[in-house]
Amino acid sequence: MFLLIILGILLMIGAGVALWNRRKFSEKMNLIRRAVHARPGEVGNAFPGELVAVTGNAESSQALISEQSETPCIYYDFQIVRRYERSRGGVSMGGRNLRGRRRRTGRQRGRETVAENEQWVPFRIEDESGAVRVNPDGAWFEARKVMDRYEREDSNNLLGIPGLNVNLGFGGNQTLGYEIKENAIPTGTPLFIAGPVNEKGEIERNRNHGLIVTYRSESALRDDWGKRERYQLIAALVAAGLGVLAFFGAGVAWLLSFF
Template sequence: MHIVGFILIVVGISLFFVQRHQKQRAFSLKSARPTTVAELQQTAGAIAAEIGGGSWRDYVKVVGQISCDRPLVSELKQEACVHYKMTVTREYEETVTSRDKDGKTTRSTRRSSETVSSNQQSVPFWLEDATGKIEVDPQGAAIETIKVLDEFRQGEQAGNRLNFGQFSFTLSPGSSGRRTLGYRYKEQILPLGRRALVLATVSDGVGSLVLQKPLDGSKSYLISLKTDEELTQSAEKTAQAVFYGMVGCIVLGVILVVVGLVT
């Protein structure tokens, strides 16, 4: 019983960090200054005229439409985008032998999976509102994507190559005793033309204005297709729900540990 208690305490501690992250995101959304591209350009110009450019930074949130001069093409669906993430997973069955406390041996079939290929890429892009456009460097951002592919193709792959559209991958020899059921292909993208909110630091350090990852690690860097209100409410509700789960796990875990040690 005390072992279960220790596990619950560990889960509770993990939930503490999840809750802290969600609270930090909600605070970042509330503390960032809402602005437009034109306002950022005017502020940067005024500061550069007074003290010189290259050192101005501010924590802001900007809403605009995504565009890109040289967009990516996603590997699986071949969709134009500024960010994509893809995974190819092999699903298989294998026979597992187990032995109980009496020494009796049983065999059962277990279904599992393994990732055979995964990749993600991002490119800088423009965020354009009614007043102008600004470059976004997505490096280090938490990027919200949309799912464009989740397909399972049944059966063993002929030969040692996996093919899906333009995607091709050389398979390594599989483990003996595993029967391949098929391959699952998943892909998510941040597409062109969508309206997005970028929560970031604006900087003129490279000679032009760029939205980028904050130097302060306590500030979130987020590229989202949701509205400011939706993001804030979601973070606050998640933080509250996780808090109750954290308290419940820790309290119950302590009780089980005490009971287990006493009895």
């Protein structure tokens, strides 16, 4: 009975997580559905708060240089993950621990993030109609993968990895190597932007609406996010239904315990 109750609680938690994830995709889908298509040079005619969707090339006079791949860009994020190995097992006496049980020995592997960063700058979306400024603070970014490599701990390249303070000991753990991953939106990349217009005629998120900045097309977003939205709803309904059945089974077991 208690196992059924625990199972029911876990299933209900899973349903809640699925609904939360669906809400995030729903917010993005609603933004795209409500946005009015405009060319970059026309956005200045929109009224403040109006949702617009534009496509064009990303340009900036303040372009960033990404830390790992040194790509000129308007946005980047990177993460460095350390892979390590450590001994497992405790103090032993003749192959057994102090409680008399046989000790589990061997090596245990793990991963931990040792460095990460995310940066962006205001930029322009341009085409032949003109340009519109985008302030991407707090935006939902989708960037291309520009680096995905693994460096062993004995590699000569480790000292040249920005943001990494190499310490092969790490409290007794043996470092095996580092995963370096970086995503970026290089300058000149064709982008799809959806979000509200501010009082200056720029595109910028506000309290009521978010901002989408992605290298993917609108049709690709609708197809991908629409499917995820539906799948999360189905997962939530299935988990909630199974949770109800688990609670019902626990209730039946409790009643039968009186007979």
